[in-house]
Amino acid sequence: QVQLQQWGAGLLKPSETLSLTCAVYGGPFSGYFWSWIRQPPDKGLEWIGEINHSGRTNYNPSLKSRVIISGDTSKNQFSLKLSSVTAADTAVYYCARDRSGVAVLEYWGQGTLVTVSS
């Protein structure tokens, strides 16, 4: 059974860089797209971006200037960095596996609440 386990800092100050990592267990890293999605408190889901096993990335245009998604195939892990955070970046961040890169998010991490506050 595929499981995604994520971790990272939960409290940041404005202008700092958000950093999260997601580890993949019970399944291959190759052949899939690995996504990050976020959900502000009491709001809807927002796709942040993705990376595939060969390192190809796609980003939400509204966040592209601040986002870097990277992968480590040797560790079956992928990571999210979001720079210059503000209170508007406060959200639960999820990692997920996309079966084929066409929005089929079939496995999700447990979610990490990241709060940005001075």
Place this chain on the structure above:
Amino acid sequence: QSALTQPPSASGSPGQSVTISCTGTSSDVGGYNYVSWYQQYPGKAPKLMIYEVSKRPSGVPDRFSGSKSGNTASLTVSGLQAEDEADYYCSSYAGSNKVFGTGTKVTVL
């Protein structure tokens, strides 16, 4: 990339059916047969319920069905059960991007 439009809420009595719409544009919903639907309980991660417009992952009850016409996709939950009370989000492929819907809270009366 704008969020797909869903009604904020929908409701039905146990045993009834409820249909949720998801309206996008020809650049997302209307342009590809890659619409997915997710169920989310409070404090939990979303769960994939429908993918590629109308396909169900293993383990999802056949009470859940999906369809699409033009720029609007729909999720129908037949034979509503108390456990179906949750938030539902659509999602669509949009070229190299993905976009989510605004979300619909389904209440079982």
